[in-house]
Amino acid sequence: MKIRVERDVLADAVQWVARSLPNRPSVPILAGLRIAASGNQVLLSSFDYETSAKVAVTADVHDEGVALVSGRLLADIARSLPAKPVDLVADNSKMEITCGSARFTLQLLPVGEYPDLPEMPVSTGTITPETFAQAVSQVVVAAGRDELLPVFTGVRLEIEGDTLSLLATDRYRMALKELPWSPTSRNTEAAALVPAKVLAESSKSMTAGEKISLSLSAGDGGDGLIGFEGEGTNGVRQITTRLLDGEFPKVRHLMNVQPSVTVRANTGEIVAAVKRVALVAERNTSLRMVIADDHITLEAATGDQAQAVEAVEATVVDETGNGLSMTAAGFNPHYLLDALNALDTPYVNFAFTAPGKPCLLTPLVEIDGEPLPDYKHVIMLMRLPQ
Template sequence: MKIHVERDVLADAVQWVARSLPNRPSVPILAGLKLEASGNQVVLSSFDYETSAKVVVAADVTEEGTALVSGKLLAEIARSLPAKPVSLSSDDSRLEITCGSARFTLQLLPVGEYPDLPEMPSATGTLEPELFAQAVAQVVVAAGRDELLPVFTGVRLEIEGDTVSLLATDRYRMALKELPWTPTGSVTDGAALVPARVLSESSKSMTAGERISLSLAAGDGGEGLIGFAGEGSNGVREITTRLLDGEFPKVRHLMSIQPNLTVRANTSEIVSAVKRVALVAERNTSLRMVIGEDHITLEAATGDQAQAVEALEATVVDETGQGLSMNAAGFNPHYLLDALNALDTPYVNFAFTAPGKPCLLTPLVELDGEPSADYKHVIMLMRLPQ
């Protein structure tokens, strides 16, 4: 193999593919990054039997061929190269990288032992990249991190006609986002449980093109596959990952809260106040929201060592007409900040039913307007000491 490629093009492609490499590969060969040169392009790819990543970039190919090298090491080298054209050439045992006066030689890994990448399923539909990236970011904050409970580390993707719904929960909070999409295949309805980490990486790294193509091949016993593809100035990028097995909990009904009390406030003001007050919040204790008739007060403390209190203007509405049904709510401050930071509107609407019951947060464009119906974030309230 012998190719010439622009330094920035190579560095960007290698960095992107290398992000999918496993930190602790089950077999050493899976730490490799594969380069395949043919025609006027080079394909860089990685695969760990669960997730594959592939990018196709333009290159001046003078000798076609394939090489497999340590992905992490190649990524470090590509990132450090000077701003000059790069030449890569390989023989039976080594890959040589030349950029200006810098030269690196890497030992090749046995390409014959490397697994074949899975085939991308047939395209199911397309999404607007920026809208998709924003939607995924709003939802993945509620996904679990505990690998011992894999079903909670996923995002449930539901397709219904021209709408895609994303739903995630870690049992203590949940987020739902609905967004439009354009079906292109015969599948107009379906569902898949996608690893949240892969979904997040896919959405953030494919914003350069006009559309993202989603390909879904649902199967039984956790053998389903989902793929994302996008084309932009940084080449054609594809990611596939196996779907998670297991039954996602039925939590949609918790999004249909009929509030007894609503509180509306400025999003940026409450974010800043929560950050300040939470500085003195003791670990595993709640941030207390005291609800008044025209304001809220945030309180937190670390025993007798430190206390913080801050009041904010708010629009408080008693939905029952019988007086305020509750005067305080206890939030996990980290969950509250995650939810508020996921909003993309100037105002936020809190919907309460009773102390200790779930609280629904929805975005508001105007303080006296209707809450947005396409994004909902539920937080399980913490019980306050009597």
């Protein structure tokens, strides 16, 4: 194999593919990054039996061939090369990388032992990259991070015709985003539980083109596969991953909050106030929101050592007509900030039912407008000390 490729193109492609390499591969061969040159393209790929990543870039291919090298080492080298064309020449045992006056020699891994990458399933539909990336970012914040509870580390994708829904929960918070997309069939109905990390990486790294293609292949016994294809900075990128097995909890009903009190305020003002007040919040203790007629007050403390209080102007509505039935709520400050930062509107609507019950956050374009129905974020309130 003998190829020449631009340094920035190579570095970008290798860095992206190397992100999918396992930190602790079950077998050493999975630490390899596969390079296949043919025609006027080079295909770089990685696979760990769960997730595969492929990117095709344009190159001057003098001799076609396939080589397998240490992925992380190649990524470090590519990132450090000077801004000049890069020549890669591989024989049966080694690869030489030349860029300007810099030269590296890498031992090749046995490419014949490398597993075959899964085929991309047939496309289920397409969506614009910016819309998809924003939707995923709004939902993955609520996904769990405990690998011992894998079902909570996923995002549930639900497809009903031209509506795509994303739902995530870690048991203490939930996020739901519904958005339009272009299915290949108007009658398509499907559901899949996708690892949140893979979904986030896919949505963020394929924003250079006009659309992202989503391909879903449902299987029995946890053998389902989902694939994403779109354009990155320097080439077409593909990711496939096995779907998570297990029953996703039925949490949609928790989004149907019938509030006794609603609070509306400027999103940016609350974010800034929460950040300041949370500086003195003791670990695993709540940030207290005190609700008054025309404002809310945020409070936190670390015992007798430090206290913080800040008031924020708000529109408070008693939905029952019997006087404020709820005057204080306890939030995990990190969960509250994640939810507020996920909103993409100037104002936020809090819907409270009762102390210790779920609180629903929805986006508002105008302080006196209707909440947007496409995004809902629920936070389980913390119990306040008596």
